[in-house]
Amino acid sequence: MATHPISIDSAGGEYMETVLVIAWAMKSGDPVKTGDLLVTVETAKAATEIEADRDGWLAEIFFAEGQEAPVGAVLGTIADAKPMAGQPASVGPATAAAAAANPRELVADEASSSIRPPGSRAVASPLARRLAASAGLDLATISGSGPHGRIKKRDIDAALAARTNEHDDAGQRTPTAVQTSPVAAPALARQTAPVVLIHGFGSDRSVWRQVVPLLQSGIDTISLDLPGHGTESARPASSIEEIAFLLSDRLEEMGVGNAHLVGHSLGGAAALALARLGRLAVRSVTLLAPGGLGPEINASFIAGLARATTVQALQPWLTVMVGDPAALPSGYAQAALRQMEKAGNRDAIAAMAESLFPDGTQGFDLAGALGELAVPTRLIWGRLDRVIPAAHAARAPGFTAVHLLDGVGHVPQIEAPVLTARLITETVRSAG
């Protein structure tokens, strides 16, 4: 039975990546005449009606009402013959649901319909699938070179290279890192590798706002939110490896291939895991009271931080966090609570705490990852740290510079921003 795609490429407009399916005018199995209204979609703030371009029967619906479809996607098909009841082509709600689960895989344009018939699943390796998703590539547009037409990493690489060439030909800028640096890149002595800052558990990337302006000019920074935190609150992670994978994906998306890593607490552990993952060329590593160098962690602090819903409940734990409570900016507790409310991630971080710190123990050991580093490495720890004992610094291998700060607790970047910025700058500079 021949089927013909219901296409929306003319409807989307070049400024849009997706359209919203508002309403189907008929259900699958209904007869269709040329010019009949099939489906209404929302494009660029306007409703667009798509009409049938031939006679036949509405066979398949790939995007249900209320669902977003990428521009270029095939929304459904028109069949030449009446679909038989029970035949796979006569699609009911089940297929709509399947399409909802992963619309990208069901998308095909004219060119790729010769590769896979619309509605069939793209065969791709898990790695290729992940890389395509993070690059926004449509698997249906890629032909696989592996066994049985399986799409492999090399096929994604080839597709990305082709896309880059297209952009270059059109005189467009290739996608580059989205950077949050407040410092304009100066013409001279510009560090090509950015400094990637990773905050600790229960915090977000704003924790670096005091340090970033103090770094030597010419240093580009990228402050990332950890999975489950800040802007990433919808994507929690349950292991340090998963955190590393997700961070690595984001850096890859930004086009960051090499970087200086700075991590605080859980973010320090994440930095080490990221380095161990090996997908990023790491130029230097600065760790502030990092996790992963010993089993101990203040479980009450973690639990208290994750649980607190009022300033009164949070304040005592913030006091534990610092060496001198006066170091905390006034209103810090209120601001931290507001952030958490805004992110809506309280449950996510509580779940992360449970899987990352089972029974009040750091469930990961990254001393090995630290030992394998072959780049300038600096460890900064407050002697008064009551969250992760500064004694863990003793596990640092001989090549690591260790700085133990008097009068400082768990958050040197808040308690001693000037010194912290200086030490980060020195680490970055020493990497050349």
Add this chain to the structure above:
Amino acid sequence: MKNTPSVEQHLEIYRRMLLVRHLEEGLGTLHKEGRTRGPIHRCDGQEAVGVAATAVLEAGDKVATTHRGHAVYIGKGMAVHPVVAEIFGRATGACGGRAGHMLVADAEKGVIGGNAIVGAGIPAATGMALSMQILGTGNVAMCIFGDGAAQTGICHEAMNMAGLWKLPVVFVLEHNQFGLTVPSEVQSPVEDLSIRAAGYAMPAEIVDGNDAVAVYRAVSAMVERARRGEGPGMVECKTYRIEGFSTSDMGGYQKPEDIAAWKERDPLLVSRKALLGDVGEAKLAEIEAAAKAEVAEAFETALSDPMPEFSLDEACNPYSEAH
């Protein structure tokens, strides 16, 4: 007579046998009420073996027993409450509710431990004796095993090595006539299983397993020998399993006349009769009342003790970095 227990020792054996009997009867009652969990293997009528044999041992000596080991647990010095609490799966049990009644252990008391793989206690005690010999501790290991276990291959392997190396281990055969439902004569071509001891160059003695004094005397002689480094010995205690294999046993295969005959020779009656002349009725009545009260209190406490909570236990995780 040499190796005869003193009156005080016999009185203590009698008291512990009473504790075990009350424990078994209490379990029987609670089982009928549906308040026990899993099968329970009672040793009613066999208390003299487990209690009198272990009464011979010193604190540093070790014992391995069977799935029917309540008399051994109490005999080797465990208190009633942790045993009952373990049987009811409580956090306060001897093993925190993880072991259940067949696998109870108390390393400090030298009970390591119950074993529900029939025959496995025999090499277990032999291995302990090997360790004692190598370290020269002067201690003795004891294995209480049944006539069913005597038919396993591992029994032969272990006793052969015990005899060969003159290990300080005493094998106490608790011959209760049945392996689950199958009577001993259907399992073995010989009635007195201890004649096999000659094949391992170890002495053996057959005693009335319902007479605590007889058990004590025979076991004591073997333990002294073993402690002197003269090698293992075996004591075959003839007894009878009054209450069936376990609480899940439907019965019907034990002859009522056999049960009645053995009940007349109940080890508690045998000891009571012997002690009456020595200490008098009043003393016995006092001990009996105290034993009954002690077990009742242990049940009451255990039944209101908290249940354990499940957690992944790093301290008992052999793959943990902590080890």
Add this chain to the structure above:
Amino acid sequence: MAMMRYAEALNAALREEMQADPSVFVFGEDIGRYGGVFKVTKGLMEEFGETRVRDTPISEQALTAMAVTAAMTGTRPVLEIMYADFVPLTLDALVNQASIYNYIWNGQVKMPFVLRTQGGGGAGAGAQHSKSLDSMLAHIPGIKVVAPSTPADAKGMLKAAIRDDQPVVFLEHKLLYNTRGEVPEGDVTVPLGKAATLREGSDISIFATSKMVVEALKAADLLAADGVSAEIVDLRSLRPLDVNAIVASIAKTHHAVVVNEGWRFCGYAAELSATIMDHAFDELDAPVARVTLPDMPIPYSEPLETAMLPSAEKIRTAALKTLK
């Protein structure tokens, strides 16, 4: 460093540990006067006497059960089971005894014993003397299973195993005993549960233990001629497994071949494949390939046996197929 045979490295480990700790003793069939069928215990009876070095009757079942309780009561037994094929005789002691007590008895006892055995084919020993039963052993929770491939690891890991407070099954290979390698002198232990990357590569990761590491290294040479850069990871310890090392390697190469000399169905290679899927699914650019013994008895005649055993050539073929 000293150049040593694998068997000599094991012998040195036993000797050093027995010298250092009087609670260590060794026992097993033919290990005393004769010095062991593979000469691993050579000279120990002369040095330490017949109390601590015992020739035993052929009683694997009871010997293993005795090792468990001897370990509970103050000694550190090292039991030699002559062939891995005899391990099924020991299983009650491992499955129903050793594996349970630590947890069931709430941490009341320690069980520091080592069960040394050797397996593997290629020596014409036939169907009852050539098997690798790694997966059967590694399946049992509560027991560590290690299988070093080099003399240095053989010594360092045996010393670590003897000092470990939990049961360790130490798997040797009959064709490794005569292999030579540099062994650090003195009291050097190698931690159990840590893999070693023996050769770095960028295209495909090959994971193996014991003799299969030797085959994997040969395969890496063959693959290099094919233009493929293979990374060879010697897992060294089957359980606990160094998952981090596996994930890190796959994150680099995105392709994996797992090699095990045991049977395929429910085998150790299957466990490795599942572990990789659990932890590195999104790094995989191709399905994990398994190179194992086929699910058959090991025949005697040389061409029959050779045809069955995993080899460098089979590993190479699997790697090339994975990279298609």
